[in-house]
Amino acid sequence: MMAVLFTILASALGALIVGAILKRRGKGLMGGMALGAVAGLLGSLATMVPLQYCVLEPENHMFFELSVLGQTVTVNAVALLGILLVFVVTWSFALAIDRLRHQWQARSTTVWKADTAPGTFVGYDFSPWIFLAPTLVGLAVFTYYPAAQNFFLGTQLARRGVANTAFNCLDNFASLITSRLQDAHYYILSDGFIWHAENARYLAVFGNSVFFSVFIVLVANVLGLAIALLASQKIRGASVYRTLMIWPYAISGVVVGIVFAILLGGGGSGFLNQVLRLFGAEPLPFLSDPWWARASVVAAAAWNKLGFNVLIYIAALQSVPMELMEAASIDGANAWKRFLNVTIPMISPYIFFVVFLNLNYSFFDLYAVIDNLTEGGPVNATTNLVVDVIRVGVESRDIGKAAAQSIVLFMVVVGLTYMQFRVMGRRVTYGAD
Amino acid sequence: MKRIIVLMLVVLLLLPSLANAQDDDRITIRFWHIWGNVTWLPEVVEPAFEAAFPQYDLELRVLDGYRNAYDLYTLAQEQGDPPELLQGTSSNTQAPRDSGFFKPLHEAIAGRTEINGIPVRLDEIVGPAAIFYQLDGEYYELPWNASTPIVFGNMDLLVEAGVAEDVNDFAAIPSTWAEVHEVCAVIVDKFDDVDCINFGAGGWYFENALAMQGAFMANNENGRGGGCVTEVLFNSQEAVDYLAWHKSLEEAGYWVDYGRAEYNITWADSKLALHMTSSAAARGRVEIGEGNGFTVGADRMPYNQDVDYVGNTVGGGMILLTDGLEPEVEEGALTFLMFLMEPENIANWHKSTGYIPVTQSGFDYLEAEGWFDENPTFAVATNQLMASARAPQTAGAIFGSFAQVYQMYREVFQNILRNDADIQGALDRLKAEADLLIEEYNLLVPCEEM
Numbered sequence: 001m002m003a004v005l006f007t008i009l010a011s012a013l014g015a016l017i018v019g020a021i022l023k024r025r026g027k028g029l030m031g032g033m034a035l036g037a038v039a040g041l042l043g044s045l046a047t048m049v050p051l052q053y054c055v056l057e058p059e060n061h062m063f064f065e066l067s068v069l070g071q072t073v074t075v076n077a078v079a080l081l082g083i084l085l086v087f088v089v090t091w092s093f094a095l096a097i098d099r100l101r102h103q104w105q106a107r108s109t110t111v112w113k114a115d116t117a118p119g120t121f122v123g124y125d126f127s128p129w130i131f132l133a134p135t136l137v138g139l140a141v142f143t144y145y146p147a148a149q150n151f152f153l154g155t156q157l158a159r160r161g162v163a164n165t166a167f168n169c170l171d172n173f174a175s176l177i178t179s180r181l182q183d184a185h186y187y188i189l190s191d192g193f194i195w196h197a198e199n200a201r202y203l204a205v206f207g208n209s210v211f212f213s214v215f216i217v218l219v220a221n222v223l224g225l226a227i228a229l230l231a232s233q234k235i236r237g238a239s240v241y242r243t244l245m246i247w248p249y250a251i252s253g254v255v256v257g258i259v260f261a262i263l264l265g266g267g268g269s270g271f272l273n274q275v276l277r278l279f280g281a282e283p284l285p286f287l288s289d290p291w292w293a294r295a296s297v298v299a300a301a302a303w304n305k306l307g308f309n310v311l312i313y314i315a316a317l318q319s320v321p322m323e324l325m326e327a328a329s330i331d332g333a334n335a336w337k338r339f340l341n342v343t344i345p346m347i348s349p350y351i352f353f354v355v356f357l358n359l360n361y362s363f364f365d366l367y368a369v370i371d372n373l374t375e376g377g378p379v380n381a382t383t384n385l386v387v388d389v390i391r392v393g394v395e396s397r398d399i400g401k402a403a404a405q406s407i408v409l410f411m412v413v414v415g416l417t418y419m420q421f422r423v424m425g426r427r428v429t430y431g432a433d
Numbered sequence: 434m435k436r437i438i439v440l441m442l443v444v445l446l447l448l449p450s451l452a453n454a455q456d457d458d459r460i461t462i463r464f465w466h467i468w469g470n471v472t473w474l475p476e477v478v479e480p481a482f483e484a485a486f487p488q489y490d491l492e493l494r495v496l497d498g499y500r501n502a503y504d505l506y507t508l509a510q511e512q513g514d515p516p517e518l519l520q521g522t523s524s525n526t527q528a529p530r531d532s533g534f535f536k537p538l539h540e541a542i543a544g545r546t547e548i549n550g551i552p553v554r555l556d557e558i559v560g561p562a563a564i565f566y567q568l569d570g571e572y573y574e575l576p577w578n579a580s581t582p583i584v585f586g587n588m589d590l591l592v593e594a595g596v597a598e599d600v601n602d603f604a605a606i607p608s609t610w611a612e613v614h615e616v617c618a619v620i621v622d623k624f625d626d627v628d629c630i631n632f633g634a635g636g637w638y639f640e641n642a643l644a645m646q647g648a649f650m651a652n653n654e655n656g657r658g659g660g661c662v663t664e665v666l667f668n669s670q671e672a673v674d675y676l677a678w679h680k681s682l683e684e685a686g687y688w689v690d691y692g693r694a695e696y697n698i699t700w701a702d703s704k705l706a707l708h709m710t711s712s713a714a715a716r717g718r719v720e721i722g723e724g725n726g727f728t729v730g731a732d733r734m735p736y737n738q739d740v741d742y743v744g745n746t747v748g749g750g751m752i753l754l755t756d757g758l759e760p761e762v763e764e765g766a767l768t769f770l771m772f773l774m775e776p777e778n779i780a781n782w783h784k785s786t787g788y789i790p791v792t793q794s795g796f797d798y799l800e801a802e803g804w805f806d807e808n809p810t811f812a813v814a815t816n817q818l819m820a821s822a823r824a825p826q827t828a829g830a831i832f833g834s835f836a837q838v839y840q841m842y843r844e845v846f847q848n849i850l851r852n853d854a855d856i857q858g859a860l861d862r863l864k865a866e867a868d869l870l871i872e873e874y875n876l877l878v879p880c881e882e883m
Contacts, residue, residue: 157873161507161532162833164877183862199862265691265698277626288690290851378690379847395500396837397528398870 003053007044010086014040018094035097043090047082051155054169055082062174065185072190077174085170147410153403160397172404176202201380202388202405209384209412211294212301213362219302220358221351224309229339231310232317242314249307253365257372260300261287264373290381293374297382300369305361309354316350317343356420363413385409459490462765463516464752467502468578469495473785482772486549489765492516499750500836503529510534517766519753521574527656527833529753530573531878536756539571541767549764551771557792561818564828565747568657574751575770578788580713581745582632582641583813584608584735588728590706591616594623597730603809606707606732610678613707613735617687620706628689630682631696632709634846636839637748638734640829642675644821645736647743650830657825661880662832665867667842668860674737676849676856683850690850701725709734711748712814715787719810731813733820744821746829749788780804789815833874838867 018036023029048055055078062077129136154172158165177200178184187196197203231242248256263271264286273283286292320343328338344351367386370376376383376391383391389409393402468474479491496502499522509515510532521529529535538555546553555572566576586606591597596616597605607613617629632638640650648671649655656662666672682688691699699705701721708718715731722729736742752773754766772778779795782788784804790796796815799805805812821827832838845863848854 157877159528159874159877160504161528161534162877163533166876262698288851377847379851380844391840394504396834396840398837 002056003048006048006053006056007041010044010090011037011040014038014043014090014094035094035101039090039094039097042093044086046093047086047089051082051169052167054167055079057169062171062178064178065183067185067187067190069188070190077177078170081170081173081177150403150406153400154407156400156403158398158400158403160393160399165400168400172401173408175401176404176408204380205383205385205388208294208380208382209363209386212298212366212384213359215298216301216305216362217355217358219298220305220309221355223302224306224354225313225351227306228310228313228317231314242310246307246311248303249305249311251304253304253368254372256300256304257369260296260303260369261373264296287374288378290378293378293382297366297370297373300373301362301366304369305358309358312350312354313347316347319350320346352420359416359420360413363409363416385412458488460488460762460765461490461492462518462762462769463492463494464518464520464769465494465496465502465506465516466520466752467496467498467750468520468786469497471785473781477781478773478778482769485772486765486768489768491769506534507532515755517755517758517762518769519755520577520750521753522750526574526751527831527835531833534756535574535753536758536763537571537573538575538754538770539573541754541763548771549768551768551775553771554774554792554794557774557794559789559791559793559796559815559818560823561744561821561827562747562789562791564823564825566751568831574753575773576791577750577752577773578713578782578786579747579749579791580711580788581747581814581818582638582709582734583712583715583731583817584630584707584709584733585714585718585810586707586730586732587700587703587705587722588730590620590624590627590703590727591730594619594706596620600728600730601809603730603732603813606730608733608735609738610735611738613682614685614687616707617682617685621686626704628699628705629687630707630709631689631691631699631705634679634690634843634850636842637746638709639672639675639842639846640748641734641745642737643669643671644744644746644827644829645734645742646671646674646740647824647826648672649826651832654825655828655830656832657828661875662830662871663868663875663880664871665830665838665864667867668857668864671737671740672860673856674740676846676860678737679846680850680856697721703727711787712817713749713786713788715811715814716785717787719808729810731810733813733817743824744827745817746821746827747789747818748829783811787811787814789818832871833878834867834870837870841867841870 014036015033016036018039019029019033022032022035063074064077066073066075155167155169156165157168157171183198184200185198186200187193187198189195227245231238231245235241251259265271265273270283270286272286276283284292286296324342324346325338328342333341363384364386366384367390370382370384370387374382376387385405386409389402389405392398392405466474475493479493482491483489494516496505499520502520503522506515506519515534519535530537542548542553542555558566558572558576561581562576562579565579566572566574584606586597586603588597588600588602591602591605592600596619605616607616613630620627620629643650648669649666651662651665653660653662679688683690689705696705696708696710697717700708700718701724703725710718712731718731719729734745752770754763754770758766773782774792774795776792776794776798779790779792780798780802783790783795783799790799805815842863845859849856849859
């Protein structure tokens with residue numbers, strides 16, 4: 001009964017929202033409402049049938065506290081996630097149906113002229129599918145099936161090495177918000193906080209990932225570009241310097257972690273602290289203080305990536321046409337202005353490329369560095385999303401929760417990639433065209 | 434010429450398969466273990482076993498840590514080709530038992546007193562190890578690398594600080610919580626660049642601290658009193674007291690936390706006076722001391738002087754026997770396990786590492802050699818365990834999500850030590866989270882099946 005009500009409600013809400021949006025855009029209200037209703041119906045069925053309408057069950061115990069403008073409410077995290085999920089899937093269905101409708105309309109109004117449309121198959125032909133089949137089969141078996149399996153696993157109570165599994169709704173996801181206990185508390189514009197969270201373990205881990213990504217990208221790129229500028233000077237033995245600077249790139253994360261652990265070790269042993277002591281200074285808690293430890297990870301990772309960035313930036317700088325620089329000089333631009341207004345725009349595709357790769361690295365590939373440098377500590381200060389997935393899934397063998405975490409990671413990466421192409425793609429200058 | 438080269442290449446290619454053909458009648462016993470740093474196994478045990486039992490081909494594979502080993506083993510099981518023997522760890526006892534991958538040792542032995550002519554020595558397992566490894570009076574796995582936390586001391590530093598009279602004065606190493614404070618005050622006062630004590634903020638010091646004070650880790654007598662564990666008892670007064678002591682050491686600047694492997698460098702540089710760690714590190718500690726010109730002493734794990742001492746608990750590993758083997762393969766695997774329990778092998782294993790001799794005959798062998806008199810550092814662990822009460826508290830807790838809970842308390846303890854966390858509150862939270870994990874595990878593996 002609840003399930004039927006829920007489906008009807010989703011359809012009605014879909015109809016109202018999509019109808020209103022399309023009407024504002026000057027399209028027909030009825031068409032929009034029909035589209036919304038169908039999307040709502042499909043969206044709720046596509047999410048709730050596999051989930052067996054579990055988000056509606058009242059015995060769910062995953063709650064968190066939310067304070068907005070001083071008002072505190074207790075939120076059922078599972079229900080909240082369920083509604084969000086239905087919303088997102090419905091939205092995707094609406095977009096997809098709308099696009100299909102447009103294509104269908106375009107198709108029915110276009111007169112196909114096979115001889116004037118190069119690159120299109122005449123009529124409906126199966127041959128493209130045959131050519132694509134090997135790749136598609138490979139993708140299906142090795143990428144899509146495991147990915148789908150991962151989504152399934154995210155809804156299971158499952159342990160590595162235990163044959164039994166049990167369906168547990170969206171609890172694995174909800175536990176990321178509630179910290180598994182009912183005492184995670186989020187504040188928005190209340191209790192003197194603009195934004196604050198208490199006992200929100202996963203949010204802190206998420207924050208670490210963001211912190212590492214921002215600072216590693218920043219440090220590795222600013223330093224990389226600066227070194228590339230220096231290394232591009234025409235001096236004797238430049239190629240030797242360049243090779244030496246690029247060399248850290250060839251070192252694996254494990255070795256980087258160990259080398260920095262020896263360099264930065266706390267207590268009496270770290271090389272840097274030994275040097276500090278020689279000069280009569282107090283040793284610094286490079287690895288045992290949360291902020292120092294985070295900075296140490298950034299330093300190690302940025303150092304590791306620096307060589308690669310320098311390499312790309314040296315190539316980028318060599319691609320900047322001398323005529324442009326000369327023209328700018330004649331127009332009275334000083335070195336800084338030439339750098340800012342000529343060099344940077346000219347190398348922006350390279351910057352985009354490097355930032356994208358660095359960002360991917362800081363999100364996905366930091367495990368070896370962190371594991372060997374800080375082991376995610378102290379007190380999780382350097383535990384990022386990937387370290388946590390491995391800790392939960394491999395060390396704790398709790399593969400259901402690890403699957404849920406990896407889906408979050410997947411969504412973050414999809415979002416990041418999308419944003420990067422949208423935001424940065426517009427500002428990047430690819431040559432003359 | 435070309436033909437000759439081609440012919441030679443073909444012969445070269447065929448040679449390994451010919452060699453294999455020769456070995457075909459031998460039964461392969463694969464043993465995955467984590468003792469990569471112990472050369473005694475491949476250099477002494479393997480040839481000795483194969484010489485004594487030419488029908489078997491022992492294949493040792495070294496893996497990086499218990500976690501990795503069990504993970505790869507699970508994979509091998511999923512692929513249908515697991516090794517015959519696997520080394521497992523104490524914090525991960527119940528989960529492998531529930532996995533159905535392994536055959537209980539007592540079932541494989543089936544009451545026999547000897548296997549392939551080697552005596553079964555399970556009834557010789559020394560008391561503290563016996564209660565730890567047994568469940569309902571039976572051995573599910575072979576007890577092997579057992580250890581207990583002890584404190585190693587850099588005796589030269591202790592003498593220089595005036596704490597010890599000479600380098601053989603092991604009694605100067607603090608053995609109560611209060612003594613640790615007293616000795617550390619002297620050390621920190623005497624030296625500018627020497628840390629007093631280091632030990633992990635992790636699990637088994639906590640487990641031992643509870644056992645020493647007679648407290649349980651989990652309900653149903655640590656899961657050994659007939660029923661399964663359904664909740665942990667991490668928020669007891671004894672737990673709070675231990676963490677308060679640990680935190681007081683941290684606040685006074687006596688306890689210093691190091692990163693991975695860093696304590697080895699600090700220890701070698703004589704920048705650390707006391708190091709509490711597994712007794713299995715004895716060989717390594719002592720060798721570093723010998724290599725760097727200082728004497729290494731050892732004494733028991735410090736206990737709470739305000740509470741009656743109950744006993745320490747064993748930690749370490751065991752060897753698990755894969756289920757579903759062909760009878761002759763299982764016989765070979767069992768033969769190797771019994772071979773490891775021979776007094777000479779137990780003694781040599783102890784000497785190469787510091788793990789306690791788990792059988793009485795192994796211990797007697799060492800005593801007869803005068804080993805403990807000559808190497809008092811190696812006697813501390815056995816003495817500590819022999820002085821421990823045989824009680825469920827000292828047997829250690831047993832439940833399926835132990836490894837996961839273990840990870841969890843490492844996190845919580847670090848938080849307590851570094852931040853101004855309220856200890857009781859943090860432990861209450863830890864207990865609640867751990868209880869949820871236990872509940873989830875028991876849902877997947879119902880209690881009566883255990």
